[in-house]
Amino acid sequence: MAFTTEQQPGVHAPTADSEGFVLNHTMLRVKDPAVSLAFYTRVFGMSLLRKLDFPEMAFSLFFLAKLDTHEQVPEDIGARTVWTFGQRGLLELTHNWGTEEQADFKYHDGNAQPQGFGHICFAVPDLAKAVAWFDANEVTFVKRPDQGKMKDVAFVKDPDGYWIEIVQPELNANLGR
C-alpha cells in the first residue's frame, strides 16, 4: 500500500471534499519591491509570474515561482493569472505603496516577539555551493551550516529580514530521529 500519512493525534485521512485543493502561495509584505525582486530573482532564481496592481487600495502583488526548467507558463496574461493561482508553492510579495520611501519603515519577521510565522525554506542541490553563492551576493546569514545545534542547515535573511532556511535534502535523512 502506498504511503498516505503518518499517524499522530488529530490526523484524519483526506476525504473527497478537499480533492483538488492546492497549497498555492505564502504571502509576505515587503517594503521595497525592486529590492525584494532583485533578491528573489537573482539569488534564488525565481521568476515573476504576475504583478497585479490595485490602485484603489494602493497596493501591488507580485507572484514568484522557482520554476522547473521544463515548466510551460502561458504567455497570455489572463491565462497566466489563472495558471499562477493553480500552482503549488509560490511566493506572493505584497507592496503597500509608499513604504519604500519611509526611512524607518520595517516589517516584522515573526521570530522576534511577538512570534508566529517562522521562515520559508529552499531546498538546494549542494549546500556548500549555495553558501558560497550567497556569500558572493552578500546575503546576510542568521546561521551558517556549522553553527548551532542543527548542522547541515543554514538560515539567511531576505531584504526585509524574513528568515529563509536552506537545506540539502539528502544530508537530512536522519534529522529528528
Added chain:
Amino acid sequence: MAFTTEQQPGVHAPTADSEGFVLNHTMLRVKDPAVSLAFYTRVFGMSLLRKLDFPEMAFSLFFLAKLDTHEQVPEDIGARTVWTFGQRGLLELTHNWGTEEQADFKYHDGNAQPQGFGHICFAVPDLAKAVAWFDANEVTFVKRPDQGKMKDVAFVKDPDGYWIEIVQPELNANLGR
C-alpha cells in the same frame, strides 16, 4: 519563445547558480499540534509526511503536504525525510512543547500590528462548494467571497488565527487589471 518572467524594476533572469533550488516549505508556529493537524488534514486534506522530534530543544516539526492523488511518497522513514525536503510547497508546523497547556498562550498572526507575514493560500476547484465545506466544519471566516472589495476571494482562519486565502483560479483571470 516560452514565458520566463515579467519585467519589473529589480527583476533578473535566473542563472545556473540557482539551478535545482526548490521553494520547499513555509513554517508556522502552532500552539497545539493535535488541533492544527486535525484542521489541516481534515479540512484541507493534507497528509502528514514527517514528524521530527528534537527533545534536547523541546520542539517537534510536522511536515504537511496537499498531495496529488498520483504522488508516490516513500514508505521508508529516511527516504521519506529526504523526499519531503525536496518537495515544493509544503507546510511546516513547529510545536514548542508545552504551549498547548498554557491557557493564555497565543501566536501572532502577522496581520495585526506589527505586520509582516500575511497568509497562506489554497486554490480550490469550486469556491462555493469549498465555502459550504468550511461552514460544515465550523471554520472561522475573515471574509466571505461576497464581502469586501475583492470578490471571489475568501479568507478563513486556522486554529492559531493565521489567515488562509481561498481562491478558485479561473474566477480571477481579470484580477489586478
